[in-house]
Amino acid sequence: MNKFFLLFTLSFVSIQLFAQTATCDGTLPFEEKDGLLTIEMESGILNDDRWKIATETFEGEEVTYLHWTGNESFNALSGAPIVYKIKINNPGTYRFAWRMRVGKGTSKGEHNDAWLKIDGEDFYGIKNGAKVYPKPYCNSSADLHCAEGSSTENFIKAFGNRLDYGFVTNTNDGDSHRVFVTFNEAKEYTITIDARSSYLFIDKMVLHRNSVSSTTAFNLNNPESTCYNASLSTNAIKKKELKIYPNPTKGKIEIKNIPNNSKLTISNIFGAIIKKIETKESSEIIDMSDLNSGVYFISNDDKNNSFTKKIIKI
Structure with a gap:
């Protein structure tokens, strides 16, 4: 094969793949790559205000976590599901584990599970x-x-028994079994979480194939997986990447590479508009x-x- 043609073909494919990577807004699927998928729990769409996002400093680490503050629901679903869309590129068997800790009390057997x-x-x-x-x-x-x-309804009771943060998700009372899932096809699937115990603190969740070691999969330096949008054109690569700093923030943020004459909207996780800002410059400082x-x-x-x-406000 002609080397120039091969190089051009590979370049075109890489551009296509890059162009289909999009900002994660809760509606697009998180994309598995090379047998690994990492999702921050706060990235889902919360349709019930009994779910809360909070930040704590635990053993010197700042952790943003999801937790349930409503009534506990041990025998039925709570009716407040959070659905995370995912795109599997490499079919096979994956281990599932979320990074969690018991958020209330000192008993490892309480406030430690979700559907x-x-x-x-x-x-x-x-x-x-x-x-x-299930x-x-x-x-x-x-x-x-x-x-x-x-x-119930093909949901398992997924639990961990940690007072400090760690990656663990088990099922089967009395004899803990690790949680796995097999995906037969390269396509989109869903992960659904529903409330069971209150004050289970969940930081993030990971899916990884056996080809990816637990040490690699659970590395806290791993970035969140990117999201996939098949509708994006290759023109998307021509835009400068929008940058926000600091994020998480305690107050002011600086946004760079804003399109000219932009009308910005800040909304909460329920879709309610909090602020509207008009800017003519390519950068803007916003006080939150x-x-x-x-x-x-x-x-x-x-x-x-x-x-x-x-944006995460702490």
Whole structure:
């Protein structure tokens, strides 16, 4: 093959892939790459104000985490699901683990679980080769075994037993099984979290194949996975990347590379508009000191230069 043609082809493919990477706004799927997917819990769309995003300094580390403040729901779903869309590029079996800690009290068995469902083709807990499944799916065949403890609507009780932050997600009461999921196809799937215990603090969640070691997958320096938008054109690569600093912020932020004559909107995680700002410059300093701690989105509705960026106020 002609070397120039090969180089051109590879360059075109890389441009196409790059152009389809988009800002994560809760509606686009997080994209698995090379057997690894990392999602910050605050990146989901929260449709119930009993879910809270907060920040704490724990053992010298600043952690932004998700937690439930409503009534506990041990035998049924709470009706407040958070759905995270994901795009799997490399089918296969993945381990699931979120980084969590018990956020209330000193008992490792309280405030330590949530409902979890991943709509892969095989979603289960496993230990020493023995699998357990959620209800009612586990009742569909005599060859399947139900996870001990409560499960419902094919959600498992997903728990950890840590008072400090660590990556752990188990199921099956009395004999903990790690959580795995098999994806048979390269396509979009969903991860759904629903509230069970209150004050389970969850920082982030990770899916990784066996080809990616736990040490690599759970490295706290790993960035959040990017999001995928198939509708983006290659013209997107011509735009300068929007930069926001500092983020997270305690007050003021500086935004650089804003499109000219922009009308910016700051909204909360429920979509309510908090501020509107008109700017003619390519950079702007915005004071967020008066806003409560939490996750916000800043966007520009210009169709030719649209963007949405997540901001964490601490």
